[in-house]
Amino acid sequence: MLHIGCHLTTTKGLAAMGRQALALGGDTLQFFTRNPRGAKAKAIDHQDAANLMSLLENHHFVPIIAHAPYIMNLCADTEEKREFAQSILADDLVRMTHFPNQLYNFHPGSHVGQGVEAGIDYIAEALNQTLTPETSVTVLLETMAGKGTEIGGRFEELRAIIDRVDLNEKMGVCLDTCHVWDGGYDLVDNLDGVLAEFDAIIGLERLKAIHLNDSLNPNCSHKDRHACIGAGHIGLEAMERIVNHPALKNLPFCLETPNDLDGYAKEIGVLRDLTEGNL
Template sequence: MFYIGCHLSAAKGFAAMGQEALSIGANVFQFFTRNPRGSKAKAIDPQDAANLRELAQKNQFGPLLAHAPYTLNACSADPKTREFALLTMQDDLARMNDFLPGNLYNFHPGSHVGQGIETGIRQITALLNHILTPHQTTTVLLETMAGKGSEVGSRFEELRQILDGVKCADKMGVCLDTCHVSDAGYDIVNDLDGVLNRFDKIIGLNRLKAIHLNDSLNPLGAHKDRHAKIGQGTLGTEALARVINHPALKHLPFYLETPNDIPGYAAEIALLRGLYQADK
C-alpha cells in the first residue's frame, strides 16, 4: 500500500485531522505535538483521540507522525534549554503513549552552537537515554538535517553515532527528508541508489521508518533548508517519483512538508498517487 499524506494542523483536534486527511486522499499525516514555536501543549480529549484511532484503523491508515516543536535544542550550550527539550519530549512521549500508541515521533537533533559536533552528539544521546523506556510504544525518529549553521545530523555518520549511544535502540529510527539530504550534499537526483547504499552501510535501511517528501529551492550541498512544492524545485518530479517507487523505500510512509495549503496538498497527493507503481 502507498502511504502518502502531509502536515496538518492539530488546532481542530485529532479526529478532525483524520477526516481532513481522508478528504484530500491521504492515509497518513504529520502534526505538531504543540505550538511549533511555543512550549505549552493543549489538553487532549480522550474521546477525540479514540475517534482518531478508530478512523485510522477503519481506513487502513499508516503510522501517524508527531513532530516535536522547532524550539527544542537537545544540544544547546545552555543547560536550561537542554532541560526544556528533555521535559518537552518526555511529556510528548507520555501523551503519545497514552492517546496515540504505536506511532512515530520525529525531532530535529539540534545545533551544537559552537560546542563542537562530538559534544552535541553526546548531549543528544544523553537526553534520549533519559527519556526512552523499554515499554514505550512510540518510535522516536532522528531527522536528517541540511547542515545549516551548527546543526547536528546532516551526515549519516552523526546519526549513527547517536543511535550507537542509545540504550533503548529498538525504540529509535530515522526520518529521511529529501530536501535536507540534498541540501546536505547527498545526490538523490542522480545517484539515489548510491545514497541509499551509503545510508544502509552507515546506519542500516532497517532503521529508516519515514520519509519527508519535499522538493528543494536550493542546489545540491547548499546547506540552507528551504522546501519547495513537488516539481517546483531543484529535485524535480521525476527524481521524487523515483524515491517513492524505489524498492527500498516504497513501503515506507511519506509525509509532505511542502509550502502548501490543503487544496495544494490534495493536488500533490493526487499527482504522487498517479506516479506510484503498485507491486504486481
C-alpha cells in the same frame, strides 16, 4: 501502493485532522505535538484521541508522525536550555501514549559552537534519561541540511547518536528529501548510491518515514528551503524514482511542501499517478 499524507494542524481536533487527511487522499499524516515555536501544549482530549486511533484503524492508515516543536534543542549550550528541551521530550512521549505504535520525529538539534561530538553526547544523554521500555512509539531522528551548527546533516552523526542510546530498539530515522539534498546527498543522479550509503552507515531497517519535499536550492547548499513537488532542484522525475524505489515504497511519505490544502490534494494525486501499481 504509495502511502502518503501531509502535515496538518489540530485546531479542530485530532479526529477532524484524520478526516481531513482522508479527504485529501492520504493514508498517513503528520502533526505538531504543540506550538512548533512554543512550549505550551493543549491538553489531549482522551475521547478525541481514541476517535483518531479508531479512524486510522478503520481506514488502514500506515503509521502517522507526531513532530516535536522546533524549539526542542537537546544539545543547547546551557544546562537550563537542555533541561527545558528534555522536559518537552518527556512530556511529548507521555502524550504519545494515546497513539501507540506511531512515530515521534524530532530535529536532533544545534550544538551552537560546542562541537559535533559534544552535541551528539548531549542528545544521547537526553534520550537515555527519557526513553523507557514502556515507550510506546518509535522515536525518529530527522536528517538535516547541515546549516549552521545543526547535527544530523551527515548519516554518520545520526548513527553516532543511535549507538549511544541504550534502548536504541526504540530509535529510527526520518529521511527528509529536501534536507539530504541540501546536505550534499545526490538524490537526482545517485538515489541508489545514497540509499546504499544510508544502509551501510545506519541500516535501512531503521528508516521509518520520508518527508517528501522538493528544494529551492541546489545540491549541497546547506540551506533547508522546501519547494513544492516538481518545482525545485530535485524535480518531478527524481520524485517519481523516490516514491517507486523498492527500499522506500512501503514507508509513510509525508509532504511538508509550502502548500494550502488544495495544493496538498493536488500533489498527493500527482504522486499517486506516478506510483507503480496506481496507474
